[in-house]
Amino acid sequence: MQDTVATIEIAPKPAAHGMTRRARIVRSSTFFIPVIILTLIVLVAIFAPLLAPYNPVKISLTDRLMPPFFAEGGSTEHFLGTDKLGRDVLSRLIFGARISLSVSLLVILITSAIGTMLGIIGGYLGGRTEAFLMRITDICLSFPAILVAMLLAVSMGPSFTTVVLAVSVLGWAPYARLIRGETLKLRDADFVAQARIIGSSPVRIMLRHIFPNIVNPLTIIMTLQVGLLIIVEASLSFLGVGIPPPEPSWGNMVNDGRNLIDTAWWISTFPGIAIALVVLSGNFLGDWLRDKLDPKLRQL
Amino acid sequence: MSDVILKVENLQTSFFTRAGEFKAVGGVSFEIHEGETFGLVGESACGKTVTGLSLLRLLPEPAGQIVGGKIILDGINILELHKEEMRNIRGKKISMILQDPMTSLNPVYTIGDQIAEPIRQHQGIQDRNELVDEVISALRFLQIPAPEQRIHDYPFQMSGGMRQRVVGSIAMSCRPRLLIADEPTTALDATIQAQYLALFKSIQEQTDIGILFITHDFGVVADMCHRVAVMYAGKILETASTSTIFKAPLHPYTVALINSVPRLDQKVDRLYSIEGQPPSLLNLPPGCRFAPRCPDVMDICHEQQPKEVQVDDGHSVSCWKVS
Amino acid sequence: MVRFIIIRLLQTLVALVGIAVLIFTMVRVSGDPALMLATATSTAEDIQQIRVNLGLDKSIPEQFWIFVTDVIRGDMGESLFKKKPVTEMIGAALPNTIRLAIPSFVVAMSGALLLGVMSATRRDSILDNIVKFIAVMGQALPGFWVAIVAVYFFSVMWKLLPTSGVGGIDHYVLPVCTLAFFLLPGMMRLVRSSMLDVLDSEYIKLARIKGLPERTVIWKHALRNALIGPLTVAGVLLAGLITGAVITETVFSWPGIGWIMVEGVMARDFPLVQAITMLVAAIVLGVNLLVDITYAYIDPQIRYQRM
Numbered sequence: 001m002q003d004t005v006a007t008i009e010i011a012p013k014p015a016a017h018g019m020t021r022r023a024r025i026v027r028s029s030t031f032f033i034p035v036i037i038l039t040l041i042v043l044v045a046i047f048a049p050l051l052a053p054y055n056p057v058k059i060s061l062t063d064r065l066m067p068p069f070f071a072e073g074g075s076t077e078h079f080l081g082t083d084k085l086g087r088d089v090l091s092r093l094i095f096g097a098r099i100s101l102s103v104s105l106l107v108i109l110i111t112s113a114i115g116t117m118l119g120i121i122g123g124y125l126g127g128r129t130e131a132f133l134m135r136i137t138d139i140c141l142s143f144p145a146i147l148v149a150m151l152l153a154v155s156m157g158p159s160f161t162t163v164v165l166a167v168s169v170l171g172w173a174p175y176a177r178l179i180r181g182e183t184l185k186l187r188d189a190d191f192v193a194q195a196r197i198i199g200s201s202p203v204r205i206m207l208r209h210i211f212p213n214i215v216n217p218l219t220i221i222m223t224l225q226v227g228l229l230i231i232v233e234a235s236l237s238f239l240g241v242g243i244p245p246p247e248p249s250w251g252n253m254v255n256d257g258r259n260l261i262d263t264a265w266w267i268s269t270f271p272g273i274a275i276a277l278v279v280l281s282g283n284f285l286g287d288w289l290r291d292k293l294d295p296k297l298r299q300l
Numbered sequence: 301m302s303d304v305i306l307k308v309e310n311l312q313t314s315f316f317t318r319a320g321e322f323k324a325v326g327g328v329s330f331e332i333h334e335g336e337t338f339g340l341v342g343e344s345a346c347g348k349t350v351t352g353l354s355l356l357r358l359l360p361e362p363a364g365q366i367v368g369g370k371i372i373l374d375g376i377n378i379l380e381l382h383k384e385e386m387r388n389i390r391g392k393k394i395s396m397i398l399q400d401p402m403t404s405l406n407p408v409y410t411i412g413d414q415i416a417e418p419i420r421q422h423q424g425i426q427d428r429n430e431l432v433d434e435v436i437s438a439l440r441f442l443q444i445p446a447p448e449q450r451i452h453d454y455p456f457q458m459s460g461g462m463r464q465r466v467v468g469s470i471a472m473s474c475r476p477r478l479l480i481a482d483e484p485t486t487a488l489d490a491t492i493q494a495q496y497l498a499l500f501k502s503i504q505e506q507t508d509i510g511i512l513f514i515t516h517d518f519g520v521v522a523d524m525c526h527r528v529a530v531m532y533a534g535k536i537l538e539t540a541s542t543s544t545i546f547k548a549p550l551h552p553y554t555v556a557l558i559n560s561v562p563r564l565d566q567k568v569d570r571l572y573s574i575e576g577q578p579p580s581l582l583n584l585p586p587g588c589r590f591a592p593r594c595p596d597v598m599d600i601c602h603e604q605q606p607k608e609v610q611v612d613d614g615h616s617v618s619c620w621k622v623s
Numbered sequence: 624m625v626r627f628i629i630i631r632l633l634q635t636l637v638a639l640v641g642i643a644v645l646i647f648t649m650v651r652v653s654g655d656p657a658l659m660l661a662t663a664t665s666t667a668e669d670i671q672q673i674r675v676n677l678g679l680d681k682s683i684p685e686q687f688w689i690f691v692t693d694v695i696r697g698d699m700g701e702s703l704f705k706k707k708p709v710t711e712m713i714g715a716a717l718p719n720t721i722r723l724a725i726p727s728f729v730v731a732m733s734g735a736l737l738l739g740v741m742s743a744t745r746r747d748s749i750l751d752n753i754v755k756f757i758a759v760m761g762q763a764l765p766g767f768w769v770a771i772v773a774v775y776f777f778s779v780m781w782k783l784l785p786t787s788g789v790g791g792i793d794h795y796v797l798p799v800c801t802l803a804f805f806l807l808p809g810m811m812r813l814v815r816s817s818m819l820d821v822l823d824s825e826y827i828k829l830a831r832i833k834g835l836p837e838r839t840v841i842w843k844h845a846l847r848n849a850l851i852g853p854l855t856v857a858g859v860l861l862a863g864l865i866t867g868a869v870i871t872e873t874v875f876s877w878p879g880i881g882w883i884m885v886e887g888v889m890a891r892d893f894p895l896v897q898a899i900t901m902l903v904a905a906i907v908l909g910v911n912l913l914v915d916i917t918y919a920y921i922d923p924q925i926r927y928q929r930m
Contacts, residue, residue, distance in 0.1 A: 139638055142858030142907050144865040147900050150888045151649050154896045231765050235866065238767045239873055239885050254768055258874075261771055262779045272768035279763040358831055391834030398832075403825040408847050408923060418833040454923045470833065 031288045034281035038226075041278055045098040052091035053079070057246040060086035065264050081266045083256055092248035093270055099249050100278075103163055104229040108222055110168045115175025116218060120206050122176065123183025133176065140173035145232055146239070153241040163242050167232055171225075178221055182214045216293045224286035227279030234275055250275050302334040305477050305510040306355070311369035313347075313354045316362075322581040324350040326534035326589075327369070329608075332478065335504060337511040339525035339542070341518065341557070343578060347534040348514045352480045355512070356394060357386050374477065392422040395471040396480040400487050401463035405455040411466045412451025415439070415473055422474045438469040443499060461492035465499070472503065480512045485520060497524055518561050522546065527614065530554045533578050533589040540615040550617045552596045588620065596621050631915050635908045642904045646897055647687055709898045713880060717902075719789060720879030724868055726795065727802035734807050739814025740849075743822060744841055754811060761808020766867055770801040770874040787876040798875045805867030810853065810860065817852035821845045851922055857914040861907060 044051060063086040067074040074081060080089040122133035149166035156162045186192060186209070195205045230250075236242030237251030245252055250271035257267025313325040325347045332338045340348045353359050354366050357378070370377045378389060395418075398404045406414060415435045425431055432451065439447035442465040455463055464484060471479055481500075485493040497520065504511060513524055521528055521542060529539040530553065538551040549555045556574045576593035579585055585592065591601040598620055606618045742754035777797060778786040784797050821827065822845055830840045853860075869881035876882065880899055887895040 135634060135638070138858060138911065139642075139908070141856075142862050142911055143904070144862040144869075144907075146866045146869050147903055148649075150884060150896055151646065151900050153888050154891055154893045155649060227763065234765050235767055235870060238765075239870065241885070241888050251765075251767075254765075254771065258771055261775045265775070268768070268771055272765060272772075275765050275768065276763045279765075280759070283759070283762060356832060358828065387834050387836065389834070390832055396829075396832045398825055398829060400825060404829050406826040406830070406844055406848065408851075408921065409844075417830075417835060417839075421833065421835055456923070467829070470829070 030284050034285040034288070037277060037281040038285065041097055041281075042101065044094055045101045048094050048098045052088075052094040054088035054091040056087060056092045056095040056248050058087060062086065065260070067264070068266050068270075071266075080270055081264070083253075083267045084260060084264070087246075087248075089253075089266060089270060092253055093250070093274060096248040096250045096253060096271065097274070099160070099243055099247060100230055100233055100251075100275075103160070103167075103233045103243075104226055106164050107167045107171055107229055108225055110164070111171035111225075112175050112218065112222055114168075115172035116179050116211075116214070118172065119176040119179030120183050120210055120214070123180035124187055124202065124206050124210060126187075130180070134180065137173045137176045137180075140170045141177065143170055145170050146236065146241075149236050149241050150239075158241050158244045160243060160247075163233060163236055166236070167229065171229075174225070175218070175221060178217060179214055182217050183210055186210050186213050220286055220290045220293065223282060223289055227282035227286075230275055230278050230282075234271075302336070302508075304331050304333055305374060306332040306512075307370075307372040308351075308355070309370040309372070311351065311354060311371060312367045313350055313359065313364065314367050315359075315364050320582045323584060324364075324534055324581060325354060326584070328531070328534070328536050329369075330529050330536065330539060332510040332512060334510055335508040336527065337501075337504065337513050337525045339513045339515060339521045339528040340531055341515060341521055341528055342531035343516060345578065345581075346531045348531050349482055351531075352396065352482050352512060352514050355478075355480060356390055356396060358390075388422070391418040391476070392474045393476055394478045394480065395474070395476040396482065397464075397467050397471050397484045399483040401460050401467055402487070404467050405463060407455055410452055410454055411458070412453075415451075415466070415470050418470060419473050434473070435469075438473040439466075441472055441503070442466075442468045444469070461488055461496065464488060464492075464496060468496075468499070472507075472509075475507060476509065478510045478512065480514070482514045483516070486515075486517070493520075500524070518558065530557065533584070534581065535589060535618065537590065537619065538615075538617045540612075544612070544615055550611060550615075550622050551590075551619045552594050552621065553590050556595070588618075627919055628916060631912055635912050638908055639905060642908075643691065643901065644687070646900050646904070647690055709895050712883060712895065713898060713902060716878055716880045716883050719877060720868055720872070720881060723795075723798055723802060723871065723877060723879060724864060727799045727867075727871075728806065728864065730799060731803040731806035731810060734803070735810035735814050736846075739811045740818055740841065740846065742811075743815045743818035746819075754815065758808045758812045758815075761804065761811075766801065766805045767870045767874060769804055770797075770871060773797055773801060774874065789877060798871050798877055801874070802864070802867045802871045805863055805871070806860065809863060813853040813856065814849065817849040818845060820852075821849045824848075847921070851918070854914060854918050854921070858907070858911045861910050865903060865907075 060082070063078065063082050064084055065086075066078050066082045068081040068089075069076045069079050071081075078088050078090070080093065082088055083092070118133055118137075122130040122137075145167050148169050149163065152162045152166045156165075192205060192209055195209055200208075233242055233249065234251030234254070237249040238255045240252070240255070242251055243249035245256075253271040254268045257264060257269075261268055308331070309329050311325055311328045312323070315322040315324055328347070328351055330338065330340075340351060342348050350359070350364075353364075355371055357366070359365065366379060369379075371379050373389070373393060378386060381389070405411065412432070412435050415438050416431045419425055419431060419434050419438070423434075425434060435451055436447045439450060444450055444462065444465050450458075455466070458466065464487075467484075485496055488496060500511070501524065503509065511524075513520070515521060525542050527539065527541050528545045529536045530545070530551065531537070532553055538545070538549065538554045540549075545554060546558060549558055553574075556572075559572045560574065562568070562571060574593055579589055579592065585602065587600070587602040587604055588594070588606050591597050594601065600620050604620075606620045606622075608616050608618045609622055610616050611622065738750075738754050738757075742748075742751040745751055774786055774797065777784045784793050788794060827840060827845055830844045831837075835844075865881075868879065869885065871877065872879045872881035873885050880902070884896060884899045887893075887899070
């Protein structure tokens with residue numbers, strides 16, 4: 001703290017004991033509330049068959065277009081109403097959580113693995129390898145996933161697999177770019193030089209020295225990707241190139257209710273709110289993690 | 301005695317943060333005359349840079365605020381000026397050189413452009429050719445070779461020493477009355493440092509400019525400064541001419557600082573350093589700020605702040621031992 | 624600088640070929656496209672006929688060669704369902720997309736610059752908090768949902784604007800605002816954080832020491848450096864623009880290439896989808912090249928070094 005007088009930040013984040021009670025509460029709620037919400041949604045997704053009151057794909061033409069229980073004409077039988085084929089919206093919402101989260105988690109696992117690997121390799125080895133990998137990364141970053149999804153949908157038909165594949169083909173790029181950046185910083189560190197001096201192979205250095213040090217930024221990226229992927233999948237399903245009906249995805253639920261927005265607003269509204277909630281929680285959690293782990297990573 | 305350019309009376313500057321009020325400058329007074337280099341010395345974080353920024357009223361807002369005192373430049377208290385009036389002073393009457401030449405210059409504009417800016421702003425010269433002439437003469441003034449070509453260069457094309465001269469050109473371009481130099485040679489090699497300081501001495505002879513030289517390096521003080529003030533934890537402990545400070549320092553802190561400088565002509569077993577740490581600027585002790593570390597401390601030192609005492613002509617100390 | 628451009632141009636061409644290969648492979652990844660087009664009543668002969676029509680009976684390398692030469696000649700085949708040359712369809716739809724994309728981009732860019740700079744220079748003010756709120760909401764709310772809600776309020780409930788289709792200015796308002804919504808929060812956030820970083824730098828302090836008016840400090844000194852950051856992610860922004868365009872066109876039945884592509888997917892019209900993908904790939908690579916050149920122009924360090 002010695003020579004920071006002249007360069008003191010406008011409002012530095014001091015240790016907790018220096019903060020007002022109000023500020024402390026606000027800060028910890030940016031952790032707890034998102035975590036609670038996300039945990040709930042994950043639990044809902046896991047226990048979907050037990051929690052959903054109805055079969056999400058069961059059609060019941062007699063119960064079509066029922067409003068949610070709090071609106072006129074609604075009942076608690078169908079808590080959030082039904083859609084144009086009489087399917088219970090709440091059940092579809094619950095199963096939709098399952099599908100949307102599965103896609104996101106699977107994609108995160110695949111893309112983080114590939115992206116991290118390429119990022120570390122590129123960042124550590126440098127030279128032509130790095131230049132080549134980074135060019136590819138740049139191209140993937142500027143290529144819209146939607147196009148790939150549509151291309152695959154045309155040939156393979158829309159399905160769970162198609163979506164996961166489509167998003168993963170390009171989705172590793174953000175990881176590669178950011179992890180490569182982090183690797184560059186570590187490459188010149190003393191402990192890496194040490195490892196080289198004692199004769200460790202590049203692979204060993206990458207695994208044992210570089211990787212454990214990028215776990216922090218990696219976790220942050222992964223958390224922030226959750227929200228992003230939910231929206232990507234929802235957008236694809238909305239267009240019809242994602243999860244095909246009758247399987248419920250929050251995206252295709254919004255599409256279902258699109259033309260009925262004036263008469264049956266609930267069909268599109270609830271899935272939209274669900275999406276926003278998950279994304280907000282994911283982003284707040286990611287920001288909290290970033291502040292905790294390394295505020296210098298602001299460009300993430 | 302030449303004219304007084306700057307008179308600072310009891311300047312107090314604080315930083316207001318969530319953790320509390322950092323009293324960075326707790327009541328500082330000094331004078332700078334024409335043609336005089338006045339050194340402000342002290343450890344890191346003693347408040348000397350904040351003092352310099354306060355003179356320009358360029359503290360980071362809203363946290364940094366001047367909370368008391370007067371800054372009188374050629375008879376006018378600049379703390380009472382409006383923002384616009386203050387802006388006219390900056391660059392024209394007072395200018396500043398920053399520490400790091402690598403980051404002081406904007407990387408995307410040529411140095412010619414950057415030197416021309418204050419000239420255009422303060423001297424109202426709009427004609428391109430006239431501006432170029434002025435820029436070239438500003439570069440010549442700092443003895444930069446081949447100035448006609450240099451004006452098209454970008455900062456990254458120049459060495460550190462050259463960049464620092466460019467910064468000097470910018471500072472001198474409008475012939476200010478007072479120059480604040482904040483550790484300008486810290487980032488330079490020793491040989492470049494010597495050249496740079498010699499350059500400024502000659503500039504001072506030519507222009508009678510007053511220089512506030514902020515540094516932690518006593519060697520530079522000995523070389524450049526006519527008078528020196530020793531600062532600690534936001535207060536000036538002793539002010540004197542340079543020779544007096546070196547030959548007959550009175551304040552225990554000054555004595556300790558001078559003893560800390562290793563000497564070539566003495567053999568020592570251990571390097572001398574002052575024990576302890578400066579106090580936190582959030583919770584300042586009620587008495588003398590140096591008391592916790594002072595080898596000559598007395599009881600009264602912990603209880604009351606010492607008053608400033610004029611020992612000799614131009615030599616003043618704030619110490620209970622002396623008064 | 625010229626050398627830099629040439630190298631980048633070559634890289635772009637290589638990438639284009641690479642993408643062509645990928646597109647070609649992806650379309651055939653599931654095996655036999657002919658089977659997809661067959662109906663339940665098709666006989667084996669019918670399927671074989673489809674194969675011949677599409678040139679699928681030839682060997683793979685031969686197919687690829689035909690594909691490439693066709694592309695260069697500008698012949699992208701015929702749409703399977705509209706029975707029109709694909710290039711004709713694209714030619715009709717592309718101007719509509721451009722008419723949508725350009726105003727949206729301008730709106731989003733100017734909004735982002737203005738709001739980003741103002742919020743960075745007035746930290747923690749009401750404006751800053753509003754901007755931060757927009758940024759957060761912009762990321763969380765899915766664009767297609769916002770579009771639908773907008774249609775509900777502005778077209779259905781208040782009957783101010785039409786729900787779909789091309790036409791006069793009123794037909795432009797909602798689609799342009801929707802597409803701008805896809806872009807603005809992200810851009811704004813970038814400009815703001817980039818400005819905040821730059822405003823902390825030493826040369827900005829020096830600019831103020833010179834006594835320059837605050838206006839000059841911000842818009843001349845700070846902004847030019849701050850734009851370098853967002854420019855490097857211009858590619859990503861373009862991807863966002865394309866995605867947003869596809870969704871916006873779908874919601875508003877705007878007859879641009881996004882919309883015909885979605886319809887093409889529904890109808891399994893793979894010559895059309897293939898062609899549009901190639902086109903977009905070319906656009907993406909082209910824009911990236913332009914951005915690289917612009918970046919080199921703005922940042923003199925890149926310009927002067929051998930890259």
